[in-house]
Amino acid sequence: xxxxxxxxxxxxxxxxxxxxxxxxxxxxxxxxxxxxxxxxxxxxxxxxxxxxxxxxxxxxxxxxxxxxxxxxxxxxxxxxxxxxxxxxxxxxxxxxxxxxxxxxxxxxxxxxxxxxxxxxxxxxxxxxxxxxxxxxxxxxxxxxxxxxxxxxxxxxxxxxxxxxxxxxxxxxxxxxxxxxxxxxxxxxxxxxxxxxxxxxxxxxxxxxxxxxxxxxxxxxxxxxxxxxxxxxxxxxxxxxxxxxxxxxxxxxxxxxxxxxxxxxxxxxxxxxxxxxxxxxxxxxxxxxxxxxxxxxxxxxxxxxxxxxxxxxxxxxxxxxxxxxxxxxxxxxxxxxxxxxxxxxxxxxxxxxxxxxxxxxxxxxxxxxxxxxxxxxxxxxxxxxxxxxxxxxxxxxxxxxxxxxxxxxxxxxxxxxxxxxxxxxxxxxxxxxxxxxxxxxxxxxxxxxxxxxxxxxxxxxxxxxxxxxxxxxxxxxxxxxxxxxx
Amino acid sequence: xxxxxxxxxxxxxxxxxxxxxxxxxxxxxxxxxxxxxxxxxxxxxxxxxxxxxxxxxxxxxxxxxxxxxxxxxxxxxxxxxxxxxxxxxxxxxxxxxxx
Numbered sequence: 001x002x003x004x005x006x007x008x009x010x011x012x013x014x015x016x017x018x019x020x021x022x023x024x025x026x027x028x029x030x031x032x033x034x035x036x037x038x039x040x041x042x043x044x045x046x047x048x049x050x051x052x053x054x055x056x057x058x059x060x061x062x063x064x065x066x067x068x069x070x071x072x073x074x075x076x077x078x079x080x081x082x083x084x085x086x087x088x089x090x091x092x093x094x095x096x097x098x099x100x101x102x103x104x105x106x107x108x109x110x111x112x113x114x115x116x117x118x119x120x121x122x123x124x125x126x127x128x129x130x131x132x133x134x135x136x137x138x139x140x141x142x143x144x145x146x147x148x149x150x151x152x153x154x155x156x157x158x159x160x161x162x163x164x165x166x167x168x169x170x171x172x173x174x175x176x177x178x179x180x181x182x183x184x185x186x187x188x189x190x191x192x193x194x195x196x197x198x199x200x201x202x203x204x205x206x207x208x209x210x211x212x213x214x215x216x217x218x219x220x221x222x223x224x225x226x227x228x229x230x231x232x233x234x235x236x237x238x239x240x241x242x243x244x245x246x247x248x249x250x251x252x253x254x255x256x257x258x259x260x261x262x263x264x265x266x267x268x269x270x271x272x273x274x275x276x277x278x279x280x281x282x283x284x285x286x287x288x289x290x291x292x293x294x295x296x297x298x299x300x301x302x303x304x305x306x307x308x309x310x311x312x313x314x315x316x317x318x319x320x321x322x323x324x325x326x327x328x329x330x331x332x333x334x335x336x337x338x339x340x341x342x343x344x345x346x347x348x349x350x351x352x353x354x355x356x357x358x359x360x361x362x363x364x365x366x367x368x369x370x371x372x373x374x375x376x377x378x379x380x381x382x383x384x385x386x387x388x389x390x391x392x393x394x395x396x397x398x399x400x401x402x403x404x405x406x407x408x409x410x411x412x413x414x415x416x417x418x419x420x421x422x423x424x425x426x427x428x429x430x431x432x433x434x435x436x437x438x439x440x441x442x443x444x445x446x447x448x449x450x451x452x453x454x455x456x457x458x459x460x461x462x463x464x465x466x467x468x469x470x471x472x473x474x475x476x477x478x479x480x481x482x483x484x485x
Numbered sequence: 486x487x488x489x490x491x492x493x494x495x496x497x498x499x500x501x502x503x504x505x506x507x508x509x510x511x512x513x514x515x516x517x518x519x520x521x522x523x524x525x526x527x528x529x530x531x532x533x534x535x536x537x538x539x540x541x542x543x544x545x546x547x548x549x550x551x552x553x554x555x556x557x558x559x560x561x562x563x564x565x566x567x568x569x570x571x572x573x574x575x576x577x578x579x580x581x582x583x584x
Binding site for chain 1: 488492493496497499500501502503504512515516518519520521522523524525526527529531534535536537538539540541543545546547548564565567568569570571577579580581582
């Protein structure tokens with residue numbers, strides 16, 4: 001049962017072959033037994049999980065259950081969930097018990113009836129690409145415990161890869177769903193900006209942050225995304241669009257689908273094993289009936305510099321709310337109010353968060369705003385326009401998710417620029433606000449998963465998920481399991 | 486461009502972050518490393534290009550400026566203050582503000 005896809009779990013629950021409580025216990029037992037090896041979970045609350053599973057069982061008995069009712073999930077620890085510790089991977093929020101639910105939690109747990117197994121680890125305030133910046137410690141990659149799982153949704157990816165949860169929520173501002181999905185051999189989707197409500201999702205970079213799903217297959221992603229997305233008036237950037245069934249196109253033939261290959265994504269920065277695995281996928285898509293075209297994203301090399309202006313600028317503004325007064329950490333023994341601010345923030349935030357707050361403060365400060373912040377926003381438009389032009393030539397864009405496979409824990413902590421460049425193929429997608437997903441597409445010589453990225457046009461999630469699904473129907477990378485899990 | 490130690494101290498002050506002299510030095514070379522990456526932007530010709538402030542170039546959706554909830558019995562206030570570092574009788578307690 002542990003290794004089943006969501007449809008199989010749903011059928012078993014509806015046919016009463018297993019109860020939601022039994023299913024939750026199966027996964028909770030694995031969390032208890034295996035999480036110490038991985039550090040994927042920050043908070044587990046068996047009582048709450050079992051109570052939610054009992055409620056799901058009642059819905060199943062009463063015939064008011066939906067497709068996802070009773071299925072367990074892991075929640076990234078930046079989604080506020082009432083009564084749950086919501087830490088954001090930070091000392092600043094290590095005692096923060098949320099008084100309310102995020103929209104994603106309302107939709108998935110309260111409405112769809114999914115059962116939270118707990119809150120999973122992440123880079124502090126989602127700032128990181130390796131899950132090493134968490135106050136609660138690094139997360140280990142189930143495929144090789146000396147490697148990072150990617151980040152910032154590293155706990156989500158490690159939990160799903162190790163079958164501690166069948167599916168997890170994540171967020172992605174620059175690659176934080178797709179890169180950990182790639183590093184852990186999983187499928188992960190970041191939808192179009194604005195379709196998943198950000199209400200109750202602790203803000204990092206508001207114009208980039210978007211909730212999404214990490215699961216084993218594109219089909220599982222589609223099922224959960226359908227329950228997760230939708231207009232929410234409490235998020236001012238939520239788009240007023242009708243609800244969608246993102247699984248509706250699954251199984252349809254490719255029929256001359258045009259796949260664009262951007263040469264910029266296959267350049268010198270990309271590892272040779274990654275490139276050759278991705279090119280093998282291209283051959284598979286040709287067999288499935290796709291046409292391959294070359295496209296250009298000439299400004300994509302500027303996406304990392306643009307991101308490291310815009311994201312810190314927005315973060316420095318968003319994180320000004322942490323003042324040590326209303327909630328969160330307050331430093332002891334402060335002599336005056338000013339010290340309460342500066343000490344609480346200095347002690348409550350970790351090094352990477354402080355770096356980004358400082359970068360953001362600088363680029364927004366008097367005299368530098370035009371040269372950095374406005375400049376970055378102008379280049380952001382150039383990057384988005386590249387995609388607009390590329391989508392005149394093709395239906396989806398294909399390339400590697402990350403230039404390399406998972407790297408060693410500690411390997412890039414002193415070389416920040418090298419760490420930042422691991423998101424070089426994913427960041428442009430956030431800057432444009434497009435949907436992107438990563439699916440497993442092979443292994444390197446060390447047995448580490450290789451991720452393939454598919455980028456779609458705005459609101460084209462259903463087709464994107466089908467393109468990924470057809471590949472997964474023809475291959476079995478997404479069903480491989482790491483040893484010991 | 487290269488940030489100086491004095492500028493780092495100034496930025497930390499603006500960001501309300503206490504910073505030790507050793508941290509100023511570390512931050513200085515780290516931030517300069519990151520800015521050397523960011524400098525690539527300066528070479529791009531962006532004349533006539535509008536800044537992109539929103540993915541869908543949309544306007545901010547605003548709600549009517551009306552009171553939609555009154556916390557008559559203070560229940561919500563009490564709930565929110567129950568997670569404050571220091572609160573009493575409906576008030577947030579802070580260290581002294583003026584001498």
